[in-house]
Amino acid sequence: MSTTILLGPQRFTTTVGATVRSLGVTGRIAMVNSGWEERESDDGELAGHLDGRGVNLRLHHRMMDVLTKDQHFAAAAVAFRDRMDELRAFYGIRLQAAIDAVHAVSHRTSIHAVGPIAEESAMEAVREVDRWYAAELDELYGSVRATAPLDESGTIGWHRGEIGALLAECEAVVIAGGNVRTLLRTLRVFDVTFGPEQSVVAWSAGAMALTDEVVLFHDFTPHGVDAAELHDRGVGRLPGIVALPHAKRRLLLDDHERMSVLARRFAEHRLLLLDDGAVVRFPDGATELPAGARFIDRTGHVSVVGVA
């Protein structure tokens, strides 16, 4: 079975080369960096870390090609994005209000033991907002599949064929960071799947894309919705994990109350911290967090798997 490795951000602490070498891969390595968008072709440094064996799947470039050549798909894509933006706007309003309610309830003095019940109920309201968003998003995907089936696009089909052929020649795949929305969209449109023997090394947005629930977060963002937001489903190679790249830079990790709300909200997931230098290995198809992985526990503190 294949190995999956999630890394910390690669901008300042570059470990992807050593990590790929540790896999003993001798053949070609597929590169997915569509999250870089128009900088996708500036892949020289990444290819260098892969000893020149990297093959760029050029998913962003292919997406631009599809949008240019397939007017039916392009129109459907615009309509989908507009509807998704609207859905996200309403989700953001509801979510922020629900999260604010959790904090307000938790700060209220409780003399007669109503507080904990009220807080759990408020948390459930947050989860309900998340469920509503996920259901609406599913419906949206369903409607776009009905109006513009990806399988019927000749251009997409052609690219899928070429991507499949390229991937079949590769022993491993690396998935870089960038814009996670763009990355997910390209993976979905081109139906990029990885073979059972292909190891995958991913970081930042790439790591998020491998999970089943992609959660957007930035506690230091100056404005907008400051609560973490469910965004979309990932490719699901690592179910049960919410990947949190740049955690130290993007999360108020010392605000244990806030972190606890985040952990309890996604109670069925492990909130995995991926800071600079992190290397988290999932060998032989494993999906459980390995010993040494850092995560946010239900109390809102950073814990390490295997350390009591």
Next chain:
Amino acid sequence: MERLAVNRLRERLPLDGPTIDRFVGRYGCPIIEGERATFLYRGDVDEVWVRHRVVGLPDPLPLKRIGESDLWAVTTVLPEGSRVEYQIEIRKGEHYERFNDPLNPRLAHSPMGSSSVCAAIGYRVPEWVAHDPEARPGTLVEEQVHSKALRRDQPVQIYLPARFNRAQRYPLLVVHDGTDYLQFAAMKTVLDNLIHRLDVDPLVAVFVPPRDRLKEYPNHAPHARFIARELVPLLTERLPLVDTPEARCLMGSSFGGIASLSTAVRYPGFFGSLMLQSASLVFTDIGFDHGGGPAFDPVVKFVNRFREKPSAVVDRLFMSCGVYEPLITPNRSMVPVFRHAGMTVRYTESRDGHNWENWRDRLGDGLAWLFPGPQKFVYE
């Protein structure tokens, strides 16, 4: 606290020319020491003043001659983070003259000319003001829009963000005093940088200059009709804009703030947000003696009427004002009025005056609040 440099100099009287030269050369002007600013002037004159418009400080602020020398000085308090625009005025016999501080190379520019700048300790020009070679530039397109409302062709400049793509949809920002915002607040560079830094969503901005500002900006029906019924529909038809109120914002400073607010009042619900910078929100609680001169008459009428019947004409309102400008009190007073009307208001103050660099420095906060960028989507 260490003694001020100018006081140490005074201990060395009498002063000769080379000593003064070395002093000025070493310290420059104004001399910032903690929260004190010392202004200097050198010349054979009878009187010297610092002319500024800082509410709370004497204006003119007289300088005193140091001993029998030709060096004049005055020290004033200048709290951390302050930024003051000023000029020097001199009297020689019956002759008065006013000019920028010859000992201070730092200037600010405006439609009225230039001024010297005194930046206190802690003031920094935001880093997103300077050209960033990494930031892809947007483009400015000049157009003439025929307006039936204004009965003329109105020039506008349309900003299209970098990577402008017709398959995307963009919010729209309408900028009053558009040419001045571009020229004196570096707004194109600011937009390029803020969008590049993911602080601000890519947006389309239309920069609209006035022709007769004092007539068109204080609650003028043809101007409002031009913006809401001609310009915005035209741009919405021609450009890939998000066609909802939430994605439409009016902004302006001073009288331009009144133009923005009054347009929103005339077309309530059509715009989702406003950005008012040092808006001329002058009002009276009794009588009509507002002290602003005839130009403010229509402003005061409009603001008084709004205060009588406040309404939520937009959802969100960003307001900024300098604490050193006379408009600080009316701006502060209007914040609760807007909030009670049901608008979400973000209000910020700065230790600055009624000038373009103050408005420039607040663009980051205002635009990022009104058009939050896609930071949450990017994990490099």
